[in-house]
Amino acid sequence: MKRPPSVKTIAKGVEPLAEVLWEDQEPLPPPFDKADTEPGFKRLTEKAGQTLVVLDDTIALNIPVPESKEQEEKLVNGFISGLRKSISAEDNWTFLQPFMLSLEHCAKCQTCSDSCHIYLESGRNPLYRPTYRSEILRRIYLKYIKGKSRWHHGDIDLNWKTVTRLIELSYRCNICRRCAQTCPIGCDNALMAREIRKIASQEMGIAPKELHENGSVLQLKVGSSTGMNSLVVKDNVDFIDEDTSEITGIEVHTPFDKKGAEILLVHNAGEIMAWPENVGSFSLIFQQAGLDWCMSSEAPAYDGINYGVFYDDVQFARTAVRHAKVAAELGVKKIVIAECGHANKALTVIADRLLTGDINVPRENAIVLLRDIVCSGKLKLDPSRNDFPVTLHDPCNMVRLMGIVKPQRDILEAILPPGRFREMEPHGVHNFCCGGGSGFAIMSGHNFADWRHHVSGRRKFRQILEAFKDEPMDPEHPKYVCAPCSNCKGQIRDIFAYYGATKKAGLHYGGLVELIVNAMVDVKPGYINFEDEM
Amino acid sequence: MSIVLYIVAYAAIVVFFGAVLLRVVFWTKMPAHVRWELYPVAHEGKKASYGGSYLEEPEWWTKQRHVSLWAEAKAMFIEIVFLAALWEHNRKMWFRSFPFHFGLYLIISATGVMVFASLLALVWPAAIASWFGGLLQVVTIVLGFAGMVLSLFGAAGLIHRRLTDEDLRDFTSASDIFNLLFFVGAFGLAFITWIAIDHDFSLVSYFVYNLVSFKMAAIPVHGTGAALFGLTIISLSALLAYIPMTHMSHFVGKYFAYHSIRWNDAPNLKNGKEEEEIEGLLTLPVSWSAEHIGGDGKKSWAQVATEEVKK
Ligand code: SF4
Ligand code: SF4
Ligand code: SF4
Numbered sequence: 001m002k003r004p005p006s007v008k009t010i011a012k013g014v015e016p017l018a019e020v021l022w023e024d025q026e027p028l029p030p031p032f033d034k035a036d037t038e039p040g041f042k043r044l045t046e047k048a049g050q051t052l053v054v055l056d057d058t059i060a061l062n063i064p065v066p067e068s069k070e071q072e073e074k075l076v077n078g079f080i081s082g083l084r085k086s087i088s089a090e091d092n093w094t095f096l097q098p099f100m101l102s103l104e105h106c107a108k109c110q111t112c113s114d115s116c117h118i119y120l121e122s123g124r125n126p127l128y129r130p131t132y133r134s135e136i137l138r139r140i141y142l143k144y145i146k147g148k149s150r151w152h153h154g155d156i157d158l159n160w161k162t163v164t165r166l167i168e169l170s171y172r173c174n175i176c177r178r179c180a181q182t183c184p185i186g187c188d189n190a191l192m193a194r195e196i197r198k199i200a201s202q203e204m205g206i207a208p209k210e211l212h213e214n215g216s217v218l219q220l221k222v223g224s225s226t227g228m229n230s231l232v233v234k235d236n237v238d239f240i241d242e243d244t245s246e247i248t249g250i251e252v253h254t255p256f257d258k259k260g261a262e263i264l265l266v267h268n269a270g271e272i273m274a275w276p277e278n279v280g281s282f283s284l285i286f287q288q289a290g291l292d293w294c295m296s297s298e299a300p301a302y303d304g305i306n307y308g309v310f311y312d313d314v315q316f317a318r319t320a321v322r323h324a325k326v327a328a329e330l331g332v333k334k335i336v337i338a339e340c341g342h343a344n345k346a347l348t349v350i351a352d353r354l355l356t357g358d359i360n361v362p363r364e365n366a367i368v369l370l371r372d373i374v375c376s377g378k379l380k381l382d383p384s385r386n387d388f389p390v391t392l393h394d395p396c397n398m399v400r401l402m403g404i405v406k407p408q409r410d411i412l413e414a415i416l417p418p419g420r421f422r423e424m425e426p427h428g429v430h431n432f433c434c435g436g437g438s439g440f441a442i443m444s445g446h447n448f449a450d451w452r453h454h455v456s457g458r459r460k461f462r463q464i465l466e467a468f469k470d471e472p473m474d475p476e477h478p479k480y481v482c483a484p485c486s487n488c489k490g491q492i493r494d495i496f497a498y499y500g501a502t503k504k505a506g507l508h509y510g511g512l513v514e515l516i517v518n519a520m521v522d523v524k525p526g527y528i529n530f531e532d533e534m
Numbered sequence: 535m536s537i538v539l540y541i542v543a544y545a546a547i548v549v550f551f552g553a554v555l556l557r558v559v560f561w562t563k564m565p566a567h568v569r570w571e572l573y574p575v576a577h578e579g580k581k582a583s584y585g586g587s588y589l590e591e592p593e594w595w596t597k598q599r600h601v602s603l604w605a606e607a608k609a610m611f612i613e614i615v616f617l618a619a620l621w622e623h624n625r626k627m628w629f630r631s632f633p634f635h636f637g638l639y640l641i642i643s644a645t646g647v648m649v650f651a652s653l654l655a656l657v658w659p660a661a662i663a664s665w666f667g668g669l670l671q672v673v674t675i676v677l678g679f680a681g682m683v684l685s686l687f688g689a690a691g692l693i694h695r696r697l698t699d700e701d702l703r704d705f706t707s708a709s710d711i712f713n714l715l716f717f718v719g720a721f722g723l724a725f726i727t728w729i730a731i732d733h734d735f736s737l738v739s740y741f742v743y744n745l746v747s748f749k750m751a752a753i754p755v756h757g758t759g760a761a762l763f764g765l766t767i768i769s770l771s772a773l774l775a776y777i778p779m780t781h782m783s784h785f786v787g788k789y790f791a792y793h794s795i796r797w798n799d800a801p802n803l804k805n806g807k808e809e810e811e812i813e814g815l816l817t818l819p820v821s822w823s824a825e826h827i828g829g830d831g832k833k834s835w836a837q838v839a840t841e842e843v844k845k
Contacts, residue, residue, distance in 0.1 A: 006704045081823070090818045091829070093565040098795045100564070105787040108705040109631070111624035126704070135705055154707040180572055182623040184613075184631075185784050186791025191570070202822040217826065220843045314820070314827050317839035334593070348589065352802045353568045354816070354839070356809045360802065362595045372592050403573040403587025403799075429573045429585030 004127050007135050010165050011157035014065070016049075017127055017165070018056040020455055024123030028458070029465040031473050031505055039498055041454045042447040053164040056127060058451040060171035060208050060443060061200075063164045072160040075204070079163040080144060082203030083137075086195055087145070094313050099195050102187040103138055106131065112179035112189060117432045117459035118172060128455075130179040130189035133169045136162065137192055167206060170196035174437030174456060175310065176396040181430070194438075197311040207311050211439045215307040216315040220322070223299025224269040225307065230297040236272050237279065237295065244280030248523040254283040257330065258294035264332040265295050265366070266323065266347075268340035268486035269303035275489065277527075281513035282338055282366070288522070289373040293336070301326035304343035305486075309350055310439040320351035324359040334362045336369055339511045341397030341485035342437075349402055365398065367484060367512065371407035374414050380521040383417045386528075388478050390515070391422050391467040393460070393492065394431035395485035405429060408484060408512060415519040424463040434460040434483070436491025452491070453498040461495050464507065473505040478530040484512040506530075539741070539767045540750045546771035553778035554786060561790045566811050571799040576609035577601045587799060595803060606797065613792075615639065630695055634688025634717075640681030641721075647674045648739050652746035674735050682725050689717040713780055720769040727766045731759040741767065 002019040004010070009017055020041070027033045044059065053063040066072045085091035086099060112130045113119050119128045126132060139156035142148040156162065173193040180188040200206040219225045228236070237254050244252045255261070265286065271278045286293050296302055300322050308316025324347070327335045337344045348363040355361075373379060392412060398404050405428050412421050424431065434441075435457030443452070453461075468479045483489045492509045501507040508530055518527040574585035579602040581587060588594050612618045617635060620628040651670045655662040662670075693714045696706045732738055737755060744750050755763050777783065802808040816836040820829035827838060 085822060089565050091821055093815050093818060093835075094568045095570070097561065097564040097567045097790065098570050101561075101787050101791050101795065105781060105784040105791070107781070107784060108702065108710070109620070109624060109627050110701045110705070111620060111627065113701065115623065126701075131705065151708045153709070154705070177572055180796075182619060184617060184619040184624075185788050186796060188570075188572075188791075188795075202824050202827055205824040205826070212826075217843075314822065314838055317835070318843065321839050349569045349571070351568075353566065353808060353812050355802070356812050356816075357804075360804045360809070362593070364593065365589060368590060368592050400573055400585070401571070402589050403571075403575060403578065403581070403585055404590050405573075405584055405586045406581075407590055 003125055007132065007139070007154065008156060010136055011159055011162040014054065014161065016054050016056050018122075018125050020057055020122050020125060024125070025121060025458070026123070028462055029469060032465065032499055042450045044446055048446055053168060055165045055168040056172070058448050059168070059446045060448055061168050061206060062209070062445065063168065063206060066160055075160040075163050076158060078204040079199060080158075082199030083141060083145060085203060086199055087141075095191065095195065098188060098191050102134065102189070102192055103141055105185050106134065106138065106187045107185055108135070109184065112183050112187075115179045115182040117178070117435065118174065118456050121458040122455050127169070128172055130173070133166060133173070133196065134187075134189045134192040136166050137196060166196060167200040170194075170200070171208065174396075174433040174435060174440060176433035176437045177400060178396070178430070178432065181400065194311070198313060201312040202314060208439065208443055209445070210443045211307045211311055212315075215439075215442070216312065216319060219300050219303060219305065219307070220315070220318055224303035225305055226269045226273050226303065228269055228272070228302075230299060230302065233269065233272065233302045234297050236276075240272070240276045240280045241283060243276065244284055248284060248517065248527060250284060250288070250522060252280065252284050252287060255294040256297050260331045261292050261294045262333045263291060263293035264301070264327045264330055264335045265293055265338060266301060266304035266335055266343065267295070267338045268305050268343055270305070270486045270490065271338070271340075275486070275511065277514055278339060278511045281511070281517040284517055284523075285370065285373060285379065285513060288520070289378045294330075296326050296330060298326045298329075304337055304340055304347070306343060306346040307439060309342055309346040316346065316350070317354050320347055320354055321359065323347055324351070324355045324361055327361040328359045332361065334364050336364050336366050338366045339484040339486060339513065341395030342487060345397040345401050365402070365404050365407075367398075367404060367407045367411070370513065370516065371410050374411050374516060379516070381415055381516075381519045382521045383415050383519055385519045385525060386416050386515055387420065388480055389422060389468060389471050390416055390420055390480045390482055391424055391464060392427070393424065393434060393481055393483040393485075393488055394427055394429075395483070395488045396431065396433050396437060398485060399431060400429045403429070411512060411516065412482070415516055422467050424467045432459045432463060434488040434491040435495070436487050441487045441490040441494070449494060453495050457491055457495045460492070461499065461501075465505075468507070475503055475506040477506050478508055479506055480515070480528070481507065481509040482512055482515060483509055536752045537750060539753070539764055540745065542768055542771045543741075543745055546775040549775035550778055554783070557778060557783050557786045561786065561794075565815055566808070569799065570795055572796045575797045575799055577603065577606045577797060579605055595801065599801075610792065627695070630688050630691030632688070633684040634692060637681045637683070637685030637688055640677045641685065644674050644678035644681055645742070647677065648735075648742040649746055651739065652743040655743060656747055671735065671739070674739065678735055679728070682721050682728070686718060686721050686725065689714050689721070693718070709780065713782060716773055716776065720766075720773045723762075723766045723769050727762050730762060731755060732763070737763060
């Protein structure tokens with residue numbers, strides 16, 4: 001294994017600081033426990049390695065290697081200027097206190113390291129320690145902003161390599177905050193990664209294309225990062241209604257823009273494109289439960305995503321305010337956010353202290369409402385229709401960061417036959433991230449997707465395999481990973497495809513509402529069709 | 535000579551409490567931040583056992599929120615006294631860090647008992663002359679002795695681990711080692727003083743009594759003993775004043791990290807008290823200079839968040 005010998009190495013050389021090799025990693029459980037059962041890890045092209053800033057095996061950001069002294073200085077000055085703003089009450093009131101606490105108080109005990117799936121699955125490469133990037137930022141802050149001696153804090157050289165690699169390194173963290181849970185002092189290395197991303201984006205204009213140009217910028221321009229405008233969304237949902245009606249035998253109609261409706265349902269628009277059955281299931285359940293609800297065709301409220309939450313407070317605030325405004329104009333009583341972890345956290349928790357007055361429309365997580373529906377007896381349910389093993393992935397954003405833990409379990413208990421549910425270990429608020437968090441699930445430039453499967457997503461895959469360890473691992477015995485979050489679903493889909501897990505081990509994934517519809521007595525049997533997915 | 539010791543001790547106490555107070559003010563005066571809670575949140579009561587929150591309730595904004603301060607206090611107590619997070623997630627470190635911290639608590643408690651006894655001696659001398667005074671002395675000796683031994687053991691263990699553990703070494707600065715050595719030195723000296731001249735803690739109790747009563751009478755010790763006692767008082771005072779100047783002031787930060795971040799889940803309800811403060815914060819100017827923001831130091835957060843974006 002190639003490991004960076006120390007924190008100070010970040011400032012030196014131009015070659016990769018770390019390399020993750022299969023030999024260094026703990027083998028996966030069967031049937032993926034042999035080297036030849038794992039796909040090869042695509043390596044960076046030579047050209048990328050020469051023209052772009054390189055940190056390790058992959059590249060998230062495409063920062064060109066500076067060609068002149070001026071360019072080098074611009075990078076360093078931009079970073080320092082951003083760091084100064086991030087400790088100012090005006091420019092960073094949003095996170096000032098949490099940031100300063102983490103910046104000033106780490107005891108460097110490394111307790112957090114063992115909680116990080118990326119560090120663990122890299123074969124404990126120090127580059128991926130939760131504290132590695134935080135310590136560099138802290139040393140820069142203490143030495144170059146506070147002017148403290150290196151005796152005090154340890155040394156760091158500040159040059160373009162330090163700055164650009166640090167920014168790149170902030171995209172090797174899922175911001176899942178599992179490490180923060182274990183810190184005896186309450187420091188938050190996830191927040192530190194996010195603050196580095198903010199400095200890069202808000203001051204230097206550096207952010208992954210998938211999150212910025214094709215993400216939050218596109219959403220603010222046309223309404224959705226999928227590029228769908230209002231008409232396309234409505235058309236697509238019409239198709240979904242038709243399909244759902246045909247498959248389920250129940251006429252489904254999704255209402256749009258109903259003034260004064262009780263509920264505005266907001267999906268992650270990725271569902272409309274990639275998992276239409278999720279959107280169809282919601283429409284069917286809400287309709288059959290007799291709710292007064294609608295979706296919006298007003299930009300950007302037909303797409304609940306808010307990528308700003310991953311890297312940029314301004315883009316975040318812009319999106320959240322627009323979401324809330326649409327709801328206020330429709331006059332709905334509440335916004336219900338469907339199966340998307342970050343969309344839920346963004347609008348309900350993080351945006352909470354940004355939305356005031358009329359646009360402070362109450363927000364509710366869809367799973368809470370679904371539990372009410374399922375447990376109220378409004379739907380006739382037959383759990384025996386879900387007679388296959390099911391495990392549950394806890395999306396960090398919804399669980400660790402919102403405390404929504406039990407409703408999804410109550411639902412599963414009501415719609416699965418006894419003995420079919422198995423928890424992953426650990427689960428609930430102590431779960432591991434799927435490895436697609438903080439935007440990774442939609443990032444796949446160069447070989448980033450390979451890194452995401454091979455390193456950040458490996459723990460989740462391990463957990464899934466372990467959850468089903470007592471089941472026959474073959475395609476004849478379908479096993480279902482319930483992941484009530486679009487981002488996580490995207491990541492799990494990609495991991496399964498990468499490892500050929502569906503064909504080889506009978507692993508399938510999907511949301512929670514699909515399982516509910518599959519158990520509905522009034523629906524034609526076989527709503528979840530494992531054969532189609534093979 | 536004794537007078538110098540009193541002055542040094544008073545100065546250290548003033549510096550310590552002054553610096554801690556400044557730290558508290560520093561953290562308290564920070565603007566409200568966006569919510570960034572992390573579950574489990576202790577005050578959620580029963581739900582805290584599995585990490586649940588009030589957001590699990592349908593239409594949570596219509597319900598009365600139950601904030602169990604008792605549960606918070608209990609969680610805080612367990613965390614502070616037993617270093618529960620470290621026990622759970624880093625056992626190796628706990629075996630060093632716990633004795634170190636717990637030893638400090640015992641030393642603080644011993645000091646507390648001595649202060650209490652001094653006050654009692656001032657207002658009710660008969661009580662101190664009775665068996666109760668004897669009991670307080672025994673408690674002081676037990677707490678003080680156990681505290682010194684545990685802290686010394688813990689601090690030495692922490693130094694050893696910092697220097698030998700590969701995971702920690704790279705992150706350890708010279709000041710981290712110095713800080714621990716300072717503890718070892720000061721407590722080591724106190725330990726020697728205790729063995730050599732003060733095993734019933736009478737000298738130090740007398741010193742504390744004089745501090746509390748502002749009598750500042752001479753300490754009845756001479757020669758080498760006086761030098762040893764003087765050195766101990768000076769080094770303990772220096773340590774006391776030094777702690778809040780370093781990242782060891784994390785005991786203040788930790789309180790805020792838990793109370794105003796991890797457990798701060800107070801929702802911003804319509805017309806609630808948070809709204810007014812937030813509206814003020816939204817008028818602050820933005821100067822982030824990336825192109826998509828174009829903060830000029832004049833546009834406010836509210837303007838930046840609501841302005842038309844280029845199509
Ligand atoms: S962040 Fe917390 S757990 Fe991690 S090294 Fe620092 S003090 Fe220890
Ligand atoms: S937030 Fe998650 S991914 Fe990032 S360092 Fe912490 S545990 Fe690792
Ligand atoms: S992608 Fe899913 S599991 Fe990963 S951080 Fe986001 S919500 Fe958590």
